[in-house]
Amino acid sequence: MLLVVLLAAxxxxxxxxxxxxxxxxxxxxxxxxxxxKAETLGVVLTAAALILSVGPSxxxxxxxxxxxxxxxxxxxxxxxxxxAALRTGLRPWQRExxxxxxxxxxxx
Amino acid sequence: MTPPALFLGMAAGLLVLxxxxxxxxxxxxxxxxxxxxxxxxxxxxxxxxxxxxxxxERLDMFVDVSLAYALLMFIGSLAAARYFERxxxxx
Numbered sequence: 001m002l003l004v005v006l007l008a009a010x011x012x013x014x015x016x017x018x019x020x021x022x023x024x025x026x027x028x029x030x031x032x033x034x035x036x037k038a039e040t041l042g043v044v045l046t047a048a049a050l051i052l053s054v055g056p057s058x059x060x061x062x063x064x065x066x067x068x069x070x071x072x073x074x075x076x077x078x079x080x081x082x083x084a085a086l087r088t089g090l091r092p093w094q095r096e097x098x099x100x101x102x103x104x105x106x107x108x
Numbered sequence: 109m110t111p112p113a114l115f116l117g118m119a120a121g122l123l124v125l126x127x128x129x130x131x132x133x134x135x136x137x138x139x140x141x142x143x144x145x146x147x148x149x150x151x152x153x154x155x156x157x158x159x160x161x162x163x164x165e166r167l168d169m170f171v172d173v174s175l176a177y178a179l180l181m182f183i184g185s186l187a188a189a190r191y192f193e194r195x196x197x198x199x
Contacts, residue, residue: 004114005114008114008115008118011118012118012121012122015121015122015125015152016121016125018125018148019125019126019128019129019148020128022128022129022132022144022145022148023128023131023132028136028137028138028140028141028144031132031141031144032144035144035147035148039148039151039152042155043151043155046118046155046158046159047158050115050158050159050162050167053115053162054162054167059167059168059171062168062171062172062175063158063167063171065175066154066158066171066174066175066178069175069178069179069182070151070154070178073178073182074147074151076182076186077147077182077185077186077189078144078147080185080186080189080190081140081143081144081147081185081189082140083189083193084140084143084189084190084192084193085138085140087193088192088193088195090138090140
């Protein structure tokens with residue numbers, strides 16, 4: 001019971017970190033970094049809290065399967081999006097941009 | 109065994125946090141920011157499905173829904189990333 005509450009609190013914390021990173025980070029690649037790691041950990045912690053709550057059963061196995069799928073799929077999709085951005089020429093953010101250079105490709 | 113108020117509160121917290129991804133989906137400067145917002149939105153919504161199922165004591169039904177939703181979001185995100193890697197419809 002206490003462990004479930006602790007896992008849920010930790011999961012909510014990491015989800016909040018991911019959402020804050022998406023809101024506040026300065027460019028696309030840093031936002032990608034926030035989502036890829038913090039949110040994956042939040043998914044695994046949420047699923048662990050649910051599994052501990054329902055106890056050992058087929059349902060727990062299914063929740064574990066959803067968590068395993070998201071654990072593999074979330075980094076894969078963020079990697080694909082990041083690679084697509086890099087190949088279309090979106091340039092990473094720098095603290096002191098070169099004078100006259102564009103800050104990065106923007107869509108129309 | 110766990111009181112459903114815990115999962116209800118967690119689902120409410122995730123519903124608040126999902127607005128960050130919706131903001132990035134609506135206002136992201138590049139098209140890849142929008143894709144990232146869609147991907148994060150899909151992952152968080154899958155978890156909200158699971159938590160709502162735990163609140164309603166019908167988790168055996170909601171877990172199948174969330175698994176199908178996660179699969180659809182993953183395939184869609186990969187397809188959209190591959191499409192915009194080629195330059196989208198403009199080029």
